Amino acid sequence: VQFNRLRLTGFKSFVEHTELEIGKGLTGIIGPNGCGKSNIVEAIRWAMGENSPKRMRSSDMDDVIFAGTERRPARNTAEVTLLLDNSDRTAPAELNDSDELEISRKIERDVGSTYKVNGKNVRMRDVQLLFADSSVGAHSPALVSQGRVSDMINAKPTQRRMVLEEAA
Amino acid sequence: VQFNRLRLTGFKSFVEHTELEIGKGLTGIIGPNGCGKSNIVEAIRWAMGENSPKRMRSSDMDDVIFAGTERRPARNTAEVTLLLDNSDRTAPAELNDSDELEISRKIERDVGSTYKVNGKNVRMRDVQLLFADSSVGAHSPALVSQGRVSDMINAKPTQRRMVLEEAA
Amino acid sequence: ARDRLLSAFDTVNAHFQSLFTRLFNGGAAYLKLIEADDPLQSGLEIYAQPPGKKTSVLSLLSGGEQTLTSIALIFAMFLTNPAPICVLDEVDAPLDESNVDRYCMLLEKISEECDTRFLVITHHRMTMARMDRLYGVTMSEKGVSQLVSVDLKQHALDLEDQAA
Amino acid sequence: ARDRLLSAFDTVNAHFQSLFTRLFNGGAAYLKLIEADDPLQSGLEIYAQPPGKKTSVLSLLSGGEQTLTSIALIFAMFLTNPAPICVLDEVDAPLDESNVDRYCMLLEKISEECDTRFLVITHHRMTMARMDRLYGVTMSEKGVSQLVSVDLKQHALDLEDQAA
Ligand SMILES: Nc1ncnc2c1ncn2[C@@H]1O[C@H](COP(=O)(O)OP(=O)(O)OP(=O)(O)O)[C@@H](O)[C@H]1O
Ligand SMILES: Nc1ncnc2c1ncn2[C@@H]1O[C@H](COP(=O)(O)OP(=O)(O)OP(=O)(O)O)[C@@H](O)[C@H]1O
Ligand SMILES: [Mg+2]
Numbered sequence A, B: 001v002q003f004n005r006l007r008l009t010g011f012k013s014f015v016e017h018t019e020l021e022i023g024k025g026l027t028g029i030i031g032p033n034g035c036g037k038s039n040i041v042e043a044i045r046w047a048m049g050e051n052s053p054k055r056m057r058s059s060d061m062d063d064v065i066f067a068g069t070e071r072r073p074a075r076n077t078a079e080v081t082l083l084l085d086n087s088d089r090t091a092p093a094e095l096n097d098s099d100e101l102e103i104s105r106k107i108e109r110d111v112g113s114t115y116k117v118n119g120k121n122v123r124m125r126d127v128q129l130l131f132a133d134s135s136v137g138a139h140s141p142a143l144v145s146q147g148r149v150s151d152m153i154n155a156k157p158t159q160r161r162m163v164l165e166e167a168a
Numbered sequence C, D: 001a002r003d004r005l006l007s008a009f010d011t012v013n014a015h016f017q018s019l020f021t022r023l024f025n026g027g028a029a030y031l032k033l034i035e036a037d038d039p040l041q042s043g044l045e046i047y048a049q050p051p052g053k054k055t056s057v058l059s060l061l062s063g064g065e066q067t068l069t070s071i072a073l074i075f076a077m078f079l080t081n082p083a084p085i086c087v088l089d090e091v092d093a094p095l096d097e098s099n100v101d102r103y104c105m106l107l108e109k110i111s112e113e114c115d116t117r118f119l120v121i122t123h124h125r126m127t128m129a130r131m132d133r134l135y136g137v138t139m140s141e142k143g144v145s146q147l148v149s150v151d152l153k154q155h156a157l158d159l160e161d162q163a164a
């Protein structure tokens, strides 16, 4: 599989529909402090099935929904979509019969999250397995969140060994 | 009191005699990774009576002595001197009768540290109190070591309260 | 001891609130003792509202916002007992250019008002440009540090590349 | 499980040793399982010897050296199971210019060899200059993020100042 595009609506500070093209090679994301760069990283983790609000800098999963500003009211839903190219047919069996995979997670305030692949409802577990099979996932070494490097530097040796086990 | 100058010999990577003039206003210290900038910060803490090797990135206080390189042998002593201007006579009573204060700490491998003020032997406690009286000291808010800010961000609320207590 | 903590808390809180607004060019922040009735058992929580955003605890802010807020707290504690020297080791690493600018303005102000001499270790070009003088540390002989005086005008910006 | 950990350890250790030497342009490093005979109870210790210096544990290195060593370990784990995407959030913050340069070279190499697409969040001008394309995130309306495409040539370097 290959990652082509990320779409966000109502996710944290990205209240407006936003599309990020994930091209070949190296794509840089820049901007001032607090403008939303790490929110993009969290959106990707979240769409891959990140289940712990604490790892999203939140106490409650509803906290990822746009909470409103002085000018705009809060939203009630947030949705993130990852568009994957599957022309190499390396996706897991049940999802392996199309060239494109559109994986979507939507959360509704006080209701919870639903997951879809190409418009069809799936369980969170299916989405987590899909990404784990491609060696990427909310907890893989491929997603290095802000502060993760200094956490590793400060970690005790036993904690580091657990990170190695998880990556294995 | 006012700080005028720092001298180091044999302290960590500063094997050669080094003098740093501490002028008015803002003095910047720059250089590549690993070249010795944080060692200067540790030298200042150490001269003020920092007693815990762990806070000096060491397991043993002897680790602050130049450990040698492929080309040079290890040293057996390290010495750091802080030169203070005391023309405003704000130093503690026993040390308050000169315009200049030269505070020196010297460590000898396997022997330990000795402290001098203007050439006269003093106890570590005297040096620690001297600096504490000027609101500066190995643990004061005035010395912000590398990583201290992220430690504060990650600290639990009770740990933060203890920092406040210590600074009070 | 309890009274001393409460009195220190009030002083630090007052400095913190004004330093935050100065560093963020707006917004508001405050400290709160939480988790226990007895101040000596309590936790210190930090609430911050960057300009135009909602108030939240420190842990929900962005990396740079957390750093700038912590800088406000460190200097709030500093100002309750100003010292003649202040050493800052790469404190500005996560800050963007406009936050670095306000951080430097704060250092200039404290230096003037408290007669404090600052030693500022940094990799930020903007911070280097705001210093009164610069020293470079090099290791042209591997494992051996040497201190050199650096001409602020041109050499300041080349030193890191050359020495590297 | 024990065998799986030991086999993962060997693979990661092999990648780590070569990545370290590449990122530091010399020197050597290795991983070691310590503190217990049973691997499943052990700790993972990191030994590193930057060029011209003595070998020491990670905690005794400088801030930038610790960061570069950790980057080597992260990519050592990545290379045992390369993924089609890799997201790095401000990993280069403590690095000086020559270390940023080698970090970028490593990203280019991994991108080519593993066909991995990288999303690199950074404040470093040198990293920005090495990207194939740039997106800027702005908050011209307070509290609302917007993504904009940035012309690598000129705008890249102005964006942070303008948006701030
Ligand atoms: N649910 C939400 N609704 C609206 N805004 C939110 C929500 N959650 C977080 N935010 C905002 O997003 C901002 C954080 O953005 P983010 O952490 O992505 O910044 P950043 O660009 O990574 O900055 P830095 O360079 O400092 O790391 C915060 O200022 C916060 O106000
Ligand atoms: N006892 C010692 N003898 C000789 N060299 C030492 C000793 N202790 C530490 N060093 C060296 O000092 C270097 C660390 O320097 P320091 O931490 O000051 O770097 P730095 O300039 O702050 O770098 P960074 O920008 O990465 O934070 C290490 O490379 C280490 O090899
Ligand atoms: Mg961020």
Ligand SMILES: [Mg+2]
Residues within 6 Å of the ligand: B037, B038, B039, B146, D062, D063, D064
């Ligand atoms: Mg350092």
